[in-house]
Amino acid sequence: MKKEKKPKKDKKAKKDKNETTVLDLNLVNIKKHKEPFEIKDEDITVKVLDQKTLKDFKKANNKPRKKDDKIDQKNSEGNIVEVINIKKTYLSGNVATDVLRGVSFEIKRGEIAILYGKSGSGKSTLLNIISALDRPTSGDVIVNDVSLPYLSDNKQTLFRRENISFIFQNYNLLANLNSYDNVETGSYLQRDKSKHLNIKDLFKQFELEQCMYKYPSQMSGGQQQRVSILRAIAKNSEIMVADEPTGALDEKTGLTVLKILQQINRDYGTTIIIVSHDPDVASYADKVIYLEQGKVKEIKIQTRKSMLEEN
DSSP: OOOOOOOOOOHHHHHHHHHHHHHHHTOOOTTTOOSOEEEEOSSOEEEEOOHHHHHHHHHHHHSOOOOOTTTTOOOOTTEEEEEEEEEEEEEETTEEEEEEEEEEEEEETTOEEEEEOOTTSSHHHHHHHHTTSSOOSEEEEEETTEEGGGOOHHHHHHHHHHHEEEEOTTOOOOTTSOHHHHHHHHHHTOOOGGGOOOHHHHHHHTTOGGGTTOOGGGSOHHHHHHHHHHHHHHHTOSEEEEESTTTTSOHHHHHHHHHHHHHHHHHHOOEEEEEEOOHHHHTTSSEEEEEETTEEEEEEEOOOOOOSOOO
8 A cells, every 4th residue: 555645845835934933033143144134013122133233232221331531421510310311122042122221310319219110111121220229221321429320340340349239029038037136237338337227226226125136037928028028228339229029919018018118208308219010009109100111111200298297
């Protein structure tokens, strides 16, 4: 019996299928796509780069900017943060994905500001750039009279140590240290001894004396978050940044955290920058910067909802 011949595959059809997959999945096959191209929709822009452009993007993302006439830029009077036409592009192979697409705003010294938006809007990327944890692909960022794109990696680290206190959503407390010692690590990072705060007074001020000698495993999530905030306060930096500080907390504990942040702002004059997607959190800020698809949609200056008793 003769074997039936299998029908020949339509090579052209296969090629068309592959081409569709490339576009749908935003993947690159450099052999098939010899020329650069760009895919756009409402949410994202994906570009396939030629080798020269790819090299330039890598350099912009990973290396300090070459010195030019903008290296000594200072903040305008009253401002502590100025973001000017910031763009951020992430690379995977020779595929470039635009995450921030021309963002500009300013934050005044002593404000509580919210970077507000849905997941994927670019708010955490923006916070990382303001905090000198990441570099912009282009544009200018001036924070506390320092132009960040020109800093070397070592100078970025020094800048963060001298200017920024961090509050993390997952607390990041050291498991083998009690609360007092965890908070004291923040104080160690402040080299200016005149700015050192009394750790015991902080626990008393924020009604956490009962947690002072407890270890992280002995505390609730809300208590751990408040201790992590005390650690940030102990550093006594001019700027405090918080990425979704209430995201993992119940409503009551989240409000307690917001009250503490307002108290820090009032008592120490600290500029506080918070990333959030919660509209209730946004109401407790002086300024809300609404981000959508990597752009500033709106900037709202408002009278914040206060949780503090009037003196």
